[in-house]
Amino acid sequence: MILNQFLILAALLFCMGVYGLLVRRNAVMVLLSVELMLAAVNINLVALEAFWQTAEALGQILAVFIITIAAAEVGIGLAIILLIFRNRRSANVDELNLMRW
Numbered sequence: 721m722i723l724n725q726f727l728i729l730a731a732l733l734f735c736m737g738v739y740g741l742l743v744r745r746n747a748v749m750v751l752l753s754v755e756l757m758l759a760a761v762n763i764n765l766v767a768l769e770a771f772w773q774t775a776e777a778l779g780q781i782l783a784v785f786i787i788t789i790a791a792a793e794v795g796i797g798l799a800i801i802l803l804i805f806r807n808r809r810s811a812n813v814d815e816l817n818l819m820r821w
């Protein structure tokens with residue numbers, strides 16, 4: 721396959737993630753949009769690493785680190801969202817004003 725196909729796929733995924741981040745009001749959907757954006761970055765890293773074929777495989781190593789960070793983000797983010805939902809009975813991002821004075 722051609723590098724352009726992977727880059728276009730990653731760009732579409734990233735755009736879908738940005739759109740979901742800006743439009744969605746549910747906190748779980750916002751987290752899912754961030755995960756889409758991280759997946760697009762991983763596709764770019766692995767595709768560019770396969771295209772350049774360096775001996776260090778830095779793109780693949782960075783992709784593994786991003787996957788690890790994404791897993792930690794999902795675990796902590798879902799725990800926070802569940803606690804907020806338990807207290808507020810809503811996971812709507814617009815209604816979260818817990819940090820205000």
